Amino acid sequence: MKISTKGRYALRLMVDLAEHPEASCVSLKEISERQGISLKYLESIVAGLVKSGLLDSIHGKGGGYKLNRPAENYKVGEILRVAEGDLAPVSCEACSGEKCSHIGECKTKTMWDKLGELINDYLDGISLADLLAM
Amino acid sequence: MKISTKGRYALRLMVDLAEHPEASCVSLKEISERQGISLKYLESIVAGLVKSGLLDSIHGKGGGYKLNRPAENYKVGEILRVAEGDLAPVSCEACSGEKCSHIGECKTKTMWDKLGELINDYLDGISLADLLAM
DNA sequence: TATAATCCTATTGACATAGTAGGTTTTTCT
DNA sequence: AGAAAAACCTACTATGTCAATAGGATTATA
Numbered sequence: 001m002k003i004s005t006k007g008r009y010a011l012r013l014m015v016d017l018a019e020h021p022e023a024s025c026v027s028l029k030e031i032s033e034r035q036g037i038s039l040k041y042l043e044s045i046v047a048g049l050v051k052s053g054l055l056d057s058i059h060g061k062g063g064g065y066k067l068n069r070p071a072e073n074y075k076v077g078e079i080l081r082v083a084e085g086d087l088a089p090v091s092c093e094a095c096s097g098e099k100c101s102h103i104g105e106c107k108t109k110t111m112w113d114k115l116g117e118l119i120n121d122y123l124d125g126i127s128l129a130d131l132l133a134m
Numbered sequence: 135m136k137i138s139t140k141g142r143y144a145l146r147l148m149v150d151l152a153e154h155p156e157a158s159c160v161s162l163k164e165i166s167e168r169q170g171i172s173l174k175y176l177e178s179i180v181a182g183l184v185k186s187g188l189l190d191s192i193h194g195k196g197g198g199y200k201l202n203r204p205a206e207n208y209k210v211g212e213i214l215r216v217a218e219g220d221l222a223p224v225s226c227e228a229c230s231g232e233k234c235s236h237i238g239e240c241k242t243k244t245m246w247d248k249l250g251e252l253i254n255d256y257l258d259g260i261s262l263a264d265l266l267a268m
Numbered sequence: 269t270a271t272a273a274t275c276c277t278a279t280t281g282a283c284a285t286a287g288t289a290g291g292t293t294t295t296t297c298t
Numbered sequence: 299a300g301a302a303a304a305a306c307c308t309a310c311t312a313t314g315t316c317a318a319t320a321g322g323a324t325t326a327t328a
Contacts, residue, residue: 001135001136001137001138001141001218001219001220001221001223002135002223002224002225003135003223003224003246004135007135008224008242011242012242015241015242076245084135085135086135087135089135089136089137090136090137090142091136107149107265107266107268108142108145108146108149108265110268111210111260111265111268112137114256115253115256115257118252118253118256119249119252119253122248122249122252123249126245131241131242131245132241134241134244134245
């Protein structure tokens with residue numbers, strides 16, 4: 001029941017970008033040094049963020065990455081879902097699928113579903129801008 | 135960000151026990167068959183529950199396991215913490231320890247802490263008896 | 269005393285995590 | 299034009315956890 005470094009680093013990367021003036025782009029090398037995270041590892045993380053359209057990238061010398069929306073419009077939840085995958089604490093195929101092998105006993109499902117909602121709602125209620133203000 | 139089978143199975147085991155009359159003990163073999171979980175794997179899970187005092191065990195033939203409190207007095211949270219370990223979604227030693235290497239940038243900590251509280255509070259607000267009633 | 273249960277220690281295969289390595293392409297600055 | 303600095307791409311690896319299995323030792327009952 002842990003968020004992996006992938007999700008945590010992705011978030012710190014986004015916060016780092018958000019701390020810089022809009023429209024200016026920041027290289028991974030800078031972020032890597034500032035945050036103390038391996039450059040190569042950051043590369044693999046940022047790739048997913050770009051592919052999902054959360055970030056724009058600028059090639060070549062002087063290039064880097066930048067947000068493509070105002071920080072208020074990024075929900076922490078969406079960033080983590082991209083970096084981390086589904087945030088539901090339990091993925092019970094047996095339950096969500098056509099039949100659960102222990103239908104009667106599966107009293108826990110409702111609880112897991114509600115917990116998943118709780119987590120997603122909380123994280124979707126926080127924006128990048130909110131994080132900066134902390 | 136997933137609860138492992140250890141936690142999920144532990145909970146189902148507890149629910150199974152709670153469905154039986156108090157003071158009667160149930161063997162793992164029965165639970166294993168009813169829940170479709172490997173007997174040997176259940177053994178390793180139940181060991182922790184007994185050691186933590188959540189269950190009583192009765193040795194020898196005719197033995198088994200039973201709850202030692204009424205179902206209302208078990209919080210789902212405490213069961214999961216025993217089976218699963220800490221339920222905090224992030225354990226940042228750098229932050230919780232004496233010094234954080236990126237104190238200024240560590241804007242995410244407060245959020246993680248609050249999420250952890252949210253999860254624990256939700257799961258501590260549900261008892262075994264509540265689960266049965268679902 | 270046979271049986272049926274808990275208890276204990278060790279091992280294993282599969283998979284994900286957390287990174288590393290080395291190079292290619294693209295763009296800018298000199 | 300050419301060097302430099304950045305993103306981009308593919309592959310590899312070590313470590314660790316998960317999920318389970320295996321085989322037996324101990325305990326108590328019938």
